[in-house]
Amino acid sequence: MKQTNVKNLQPSLPKLTVETAKKQPFLQVLRELVQTYQAFCVYDEPHIREMGLTAPQFDVIATLGNTSGMFMNQLAEKTLVTKGTLTGIIDRLEQKGFVRREVPPENRRCFLIVLTPKGEQLFQEIFPAHTAYLLEKFGQLSEQELLEIKAALQKLRAIF
Secondary structure (H helix, E strand, O other), X not given: OOOOOHHHHOOOOOOOOHHHHHOOOHHHHHHXXXXXXXXHHHHHHHHXXXXXXXXXXXXXXXXXXXXXXXXXXXXXXXXXXXXXXHXXXXXXXXXXXXXXXXXXXXXXXXXXXXXXXXXXXXXXXXXXXXXXXXXXXXXXXXXXXXXXXXXXXXXXXXXX
């Protein structure tokens, strides 16, 4: 078996010392991005827990709301939840009576995840309430500022 030489995998990378690496401007952006996400979670998650859900459960309920359901792979793409974690979240939401798995007749190899009437009622209650809660903070930004932040984040995501 041939050993891969790490140096040959990325020959165009600049050689940095610890000192020059520490001075890279993007590191400040990364730190701010992480600290912003952490601050958001500190604000966001307690309100979701007050509604009797975890953040990933809320994400799934909010994503399924006002839809006719989604396949697991679609749900994983549209939420912040990995496919491996999603099965457990669906199991718990199913135990609470908020979702059900349906096997579509045209493709019996997969499940469609659908909100139950109880789950749809929950969505109708918690989605507007949580949106209003977030509006207390996001309402401090202008529409233009929100568009600029969105564009900058999309640009950042696109480079990866």
